[in-house]
Amino acid sequence: MGFLDISNVTKSYGSVEVLHRVDIAVEEGEFLVLVGPSGCGKSTLLNMIAGLEGITSGEIAIQGRAMNGVHPSRRNIAMVFQSYALYPNMTVGQNITFGLEMHGTPKPEREAAMKRVAAMLQIDQLLDRKPGQLSGGQRQRVAMGRALVRNPDVFLFDEPLSNLDAKLRVDMRTEIKKLHQSLRTTIVYVTHDQIEAMTLSTRIAVMNKGYVQQLGTPKEIYDTPANIFVATFMGSPAMNILPTRVVLRDGVPHAQVSDAAGNVQYLRFSQQNLAAWDGREILLGIRPEAITDPEGADRKSANIQMLTNLVGVTEPAGSDTFVTMTLAGCDVIGRMRADAAVLPGASFEYAINMEKAVAFDPATEERIAP
Amino acid sequence: MSSAIQSNVVHSGRVARVVIHVVLLIAALFYLLPLFVMLINSVKPLSQILDGNMMSLPHVWTLKPWSEAWSTAQIGVEPTGLRPYFLNSIEMVVPAVAISTMMGALNGYVLTKWRFRGDTFLFGMMLFSCFIPFQIVLIPMARVLGILGIAGTVPGLILVHTVYGLGFTTLYFRNYYAAFPTELVRAAQIDGAGFFRIFWRILLPLSGPIIVVAVIWQFTNIWNDFLFGSSFAGQGSQPMTVALNNLVQSSTGSKPYNIHFAGAIIAALPTLIVYIVSGRYFVRGLMAGSVKG
Numbered sequence: 001m002g003f004l005d006i007s008n009v010t011k012s013y014g015s016v017e018v019l020h021r022v023d024i025a026v027e028e029g030e031f032l033v034l035v036g037p038s039g040c041g042k043s044t045l046l047n048m049i050a051g052l053e054g055i056t057s058g059e060i061a062i063q064g065r066a067m068n069g070v071h072p073s074r075r076n077i078a079m080v081f082q083s084y085a086l087y088p089n090m091t092v093g094q095n096i097t098f099g100l101e102m103h104g105t106p107k108p109e110r111e112a113a114m115k116r117v118a119a120m121l122q123i124d125q126l127l128d129r130k131p132g133q134l135s136g137g138q139r140q141r142v143a144m145g146r147a148l149v150r151n152p153d154v155f156l157f158d159e160p161l162s163n164l165d166a167k168l169r170v171d172m173r174t175e176i177k178k179l180h181q182s183l184r185t186t187i188v189y190v191t192h193d194q195i196e197a198m199t200l201s202t203r204i205a206v207m208n209k210g211y212v213q214q215l216g217t218p219k220e221i222y223d224t225p226a227n228i229f230v231a232t233f234m235g236s237p238a239m240n241i242l243p244t245r246v247v248l249r250d251g252v253p254h255a256q257v258s259d260a261a262g263n264v265q266y267l268r269f270s271q272q273n274l275a276a277w278d279g280r281e282i283l284l285g286i287r288p289e290a291i292t293d294p295e296g297a298d299r300k301s302a303n304i305q306m307l308t309n310l311v312g313v314t315e316p317a318g319s320d321t322f323v324t325m326t327l328a329g330c331d332v333i334g335r336m337r338a339d340a341a342v343l344p345g346a347s348f349e350y351a352i353n354m355e356k357a358v359a360f361d362p363a364t365e366e367r368i369a370p
Numbered sequence: 371m372s373s374a375i376q377s378n379v380v381h382s383g384r385v386a387r388v389v390i391h392v393v394l395l396i397a398a399l400f401y402l403l404p405l406f407v408m409l410i411n412s413v414k415p416l417s418q419i420l421d422g423n424m425m426s427l428p429h430v431w432t433l434k435p436w437s438e439a440w441s442t443a444q445i446g447v448e449p450t451g452l453r454p455y456f457l458n459s460i461e462m463v464v465p466a467v468a469i470s471t472m473m474g475a476l477n478g479y480v481l482t483k484w485r486f487r488g489d490t491f492l493f494g495m496m497l498f499s500c501f502i503p504f505q506i507v508l509i510p511m512a513r514v515l516g517i518l519g520i521a522g523t524v525p526g527l528i529l530v531h532t533v534y535g536l537g538f539t540t541l542y543f544r545n546y547y548a549a550f551p552t553e554l555v556r557a558a559q560i561d562g563a564g565f566f567r568i569f570w571r572i573l574l575p576l577s578g579p580i581i582v583v584a585v586i587w588q589f590t591n592i593w594n595d596f597l598f599g600s601s602f603a604g605q606g607s608q609p610m611t612v613a614l615n616n617l618v619q620s621s622t623g624s625k626p627y628n629i630h631f632a633g634a635i636i637a638a639l640p641t642l643i644v645y646i647v648s649g650r651y652f653v654r655g656l657m658a659g660s661v662k663g
Contacts, residue, residue, distance in 0.1 A: 052556050073562030085557035089575035098571075102562035146561075 003028035003186055004049070004154055009058035011044055018044055019210045021058070026203075029184045035197035036207035037233070042190045043158060045207075049188060050079050050156050062153055073102070078147035079156040082163060084139045086131035086146075093118075093127040096145045117145045120179075137168045144179070157189040161196065173199060194234045198222065206230045222287075224358065228365040231285050231358065240291070242328040243362065244284045246277040253277070255284050255357075260310040260326040267305040270355045271370040282368065283360040288322065290353040291334030293342065297351035305352045311342050325350070412436065412631035419627050435628035439617070439636060443629050446616045452633055455613030459593060461524050462609055463640075466531035467588040473532070474539020474584055475577060479569050481540070482547040483555050493544060499537035507534075508601050515602060522604025530602055531592045539584045546580040547573065582651035590641045610637045 002025030011019040019041045026032050034042040047053040049060055051072035060067045067075055078099075086095050096117060097110040105113075118124045121141045131139055140160065147155055160176075161169045177200055180187055191197055197204050198218045206213045206221060206229075214226035225231035231239045244255040247266065253274040254266040267284075274282070290298075297304045312324040312331070321336045325348075334350060342348055359368040411419055412435050414428040441451035481493050511530055512521065520526035550573065558568045599609040608616075614637045618630050 050556075050560060052559065072556075072560045077560065079557070079560050081553045081557060083551060083553050085551065085553035087554065087558070087572055089572070098558075098563075099561035102567065146557075 002026050003030070003063060004188070005059070005061040005064075006045070006049070007059050007061075009045070009048065009060060010056050011041070011048060011053065012056045017056075017210065019048075019056075022212055024205055024212065024215060026186060026188065028186055031180050031187045031189065031200055031202045033189045033191060033197040033201035033204045034207055035191055035194055035204055035233075036213075038192060039209075040207040041210040042192075042207050046079075046156055046158055046188060046190045049154070050077055051075055073099075076150075076153045077156055078150045078152040078154075079158065080143045080147050080160045082159040084131075084143040084160075084163075086139055086142055088131055091128050091130055092123065092134070092142050092145075095131065095142055096127075096149050099146065099150050113149050117149045120148065121145050136164050137172065140164060140168075140172055144176075148179075148183075153186065155185055155187045155189075157187065157191075159191055160189075161191070162193070176200060195236065198234065204234075206233060208233070223356065224367065225285070226367055228283065228285075228360055231360070231367075235287060237288050237322065237333045239285045239287050239358075240327075240330065240332045241360070242284050242286075242330045242332065243281060244328055245281055246274050246279065246359075248275060248278045251275070255282075257284075257307075257328040259307070260312070265307055265309075267307065267352060267354055267357075268303060269357065269359070270303045271359065271368075273370055274359055274368065277359075277368070281362055283362050283365070284328075285358040285360060286332070286352065287356060288333045288335040290356040291323075291332065292351050292353070293336045293340035294349055294351045296337040296340060298353050298355075301353045301355045303354045305354050307350045307352055308347055309350060311344050311346055311348045314342050314344055323348075408631045408635055411628055412635060414628055416624070416626055416628050420624060435626070435632040436636070438626075439629045439633040443617055443626075443633065444620050445613050446620050452610065452613055452617065452636055455608055455610050456636065458524060458603075458607055459610040459640075462527045462531070462607070463589060463592050466528045466535065466592050467585055469528070470532045470535035470539050470588050471581060471584045473536055474541075475543045475574065475581070476569065477536070477540040478543025478545075478547045479573055481544045482550065483552060483568075483573075484565070493540070496537050496540050499534065500541065504534065504597055508597075512602065521602065522607060524607045526602055527598060527607060527609070530598050531588075531595065534598075535588050535591065538587060542580055542584050542587070543577070546577065550576070579651055582648045586644055586648055589644050593641050 004024075004026040006022055006024040006026075009019060009022045010017060022045060024032065034045060036042050044053060048055050049067075051067065051070060055068050062075060062077070086092075087098065090098065093114055096114050097105075100110045100113060114127070115124070118127055121144060123138065123141050123145060126134060126138060126142070131142065134142065140163075143160070157176075161172055164172060173196060176189075180200075189196075189200060197206075198221075201218055203215065203217055204221050205215045208229050214221055214230045216224075221230060221234055225234065225239070228241060232241065242257065244257050246269075247254050247256045249266060249268075253269045253272065255269060256264060256266055258264050292298075294306070307327075309325045309327060312326060315322040315324075316338065319338060321338055321340060321342060323334045323336055323342050324331050325334065326332070336342055360366065361368055407424055410427055411424060413431050413433065415430055415432055415434075418426075418429055439451060440453050440456075442449055443451045445452065445455065477496070481489050515521040515526045515529070518526070518529070520529065554572055555568055558572050563571060593609075594611060595609070596611040596615070599612045600615070603609060603612060614633055617633050618625075
């Protein structure tokens with residue numbers, strides 16, 4: 001029994017089911033991020049928690065109280081919208097206190113709450129302005145202020161940063177994280193940006209096509225993705241997925257891959273249980289940062305496999321250099337140190353951290369658990 | 371050669387411009403001429419009009435026709451002037467415009483933000499009322515007014531004009547609110563505002579331009595209406611348009627044209643004022659409704 005319980009929730013529009021049996025229990029103080037491509041049902045789920053959309057079947061409960069059919073204003077939730085949804089006809093101060101006013105809070109208390117929140121978000125000097133006179137970042141703060149002032153049980157964020165420019169987005173991201181660390185309120189946050197999901201959350205629910213693909217901590221999601229969708233959706237650049245054959249050499253499972261020149265090479269697996277897949281095809285997932293130059297290899301790893309291959313394209317990004325090579329017929333991206341000596345077209349020795357490699361069943365696209 | 375063509379182009383452009391201006395000027399004069407005739411003849415003694423020249427400026431300037439048209443002219447059988455009827459019109463127009471605009475706004479709000487099964491069909495039916503010729507509804511409406519017991523009264527006229535104005539006001543507000551961000555309504559819901567609170571506090575304060583459009587449209591139509599006024603008004607509730615007709619029809623002997631002209635101008639003044647005061651919002655509002663969203 002969590003603080004916010006989503007049990008067996010489905011949503012249909014007519015005969016089309018857009019959410020299928022979603023089960024998530026959110027603990028108090030948790031920062032849950034719902035992430036997925038557009039149309040995956042994440043915003044619908046958030047709106048159902050808010051009470052803006054009906055629940056077709058199942059139950060949503062906050063603090064053990066079933067919320068099905070309860071009006072949004074009586075759920076003690078607050079929501080920050082993607083467009084901020086500030087009332088253009090009201091000043092910032094009125095925007096922030098409108099909810100309190102609707103709930104019949106006396107004016108002196110409203111003023112005090114407004115001052116407290118304005119100070120917290122550093123928008124004191126904006127209180128008399130109209131939203132139209134504010135910049136994007138300021139509007140974002142006001143929208144958060146409007147949510148904060150209510151002291152809600154649960155904060156709901158619907159892609160709150162996607163209307164900001166790149167730099168401001170990073171700043172506000174940090175700010176939201178700080179806010180969560182100081183307030184310890186339960187947050188449900190919707191985004192399509194996997195970096196936001198990784199950086200902000202205590203837990204992530206990766207969604208696709210109305211299903212929760214995987215629910216777990218950012219580390220679990222990143223290191224042990226449940227399936228190919230999660231593996232490729234989370235992380236940038238995306239995880240390399242290459243078809244390989246499992247081959248036993250001296251009783252130890254290896255991945256058999258052909259390099260750019262067509263020569264067969266072997267990479268030893270860390271997962272001994274893959275021996276059961278001897279002679280069969282699997283999909284091998286390797287994150288770009290697990291493919292490095294030898295000096296950049298993770299020294300703590302117990303299984304670094306060396307592989308010589310031609311360098312395809314190099315993309316220096318300042319902090320790192322991304323290198324593309326052809327392996328098993330696929331373009332594979334590796335992440336080298338910025339000053340690694342890689343030349344396009346030349347032969348290069350890659351260090352592959354097979355401890356971080358993940359194997360997927362090609363038929364189900366599910367991860368083969370170790 | 372080429373320079374000759376160029377200068378020729380410039381030259382012909384100037385000619386075209388002059389032609390356009392002259393045409394426009396003639397058109398403007400043509401449209402303003404009746405107003406000019408009305409104005410100068412309303413400040414002339416009757417004798418000068420009867421002498422023949424309608425276009426000449428008054429020899430003696432007088433406001434007597436205006437005061438007579440307003441307070442002593444023969445309307446039908448009573449020498450009351452237009453004043454009581456002017457007040458009737460005001461009594462009818464103000465509530466009718468206010469009610470039909472408010473209801474149109476509410477309809478638009480419901481049709482866009484509280485959608486329900488069959489809402490587009492309902493809206494279609496309401497739109498249909500914009501295209502019904504009013505002559506068709508005269509008899510059923512008379513019956514309804516009779517049943518309600520408000521036949522021949524100002525409230526009866528208010529009801530008629532409200533009902534037949536709803537189609538247009540609903541159309542205006544629905545299209546305006548369709549472009550209104552739904553997230554605002556949702557935010558207000560979470561803040562705890564109910565149906566009417568959202569309407570009063572959020573939507574209505576942001577509806578300025580479209581309210582102006584609806585008010586101008588309704589005011590002009592209702593003020594200028596003659597058909598409903600002459601069909602449904604009783605002795606004490608006849609609007610200005612009907613009285614103006616009676617003023618012109620009821621004179622015996624030589625017609626006091628100067629009084630007629632003054633009366634006609636008085637009848638047209640309120641709509642003119644409404645246009646002058648809010649005309650630029652009218653254009654702006656129409657644009658906002660059609661282009662944006």
